[in-house]
Amino acid sequence: MPENGNGHARKLGTNGLCPICGRLVSEKFRPFCSKRCADIDLHRWLSGGYAIAGTEDSEEDGAEGGEPVAPKPRKDEEN
Numbered sequence: 001m002p003e004n005g006n007g008h009a010r011k012l013g014t015n016g017l018c019p020i021c022g023r024l025v026s027e028k029f030r031p032f033c034s035k036r037c038a039d040i041d042l043h044r045w046l047s048g049g050y051a052i053a054g055t056e057d058s059e060e061d062g063a064e065g066g067e068p069v070a071p072k073p074r075k076d077e078e079n
Helices: 035-046
Strands: none
Touching: none
């Protein structure tokens, strides 16, 4: 991570600095300085370079237990 000169890491993406390279932001490519840095960031997202920490076994639907939940029947499929 780039430093701000006094040994402390600087917050990227704030104060008009590109979060990829630390250069000044260009209004055309905000919050990045160039198309290249914007493309680098997009590639990181698409390739899984950025990830949200979590557990592998967490259920997105909130169901607990190992049994799959049967889908609810649609109204036109009810008896």
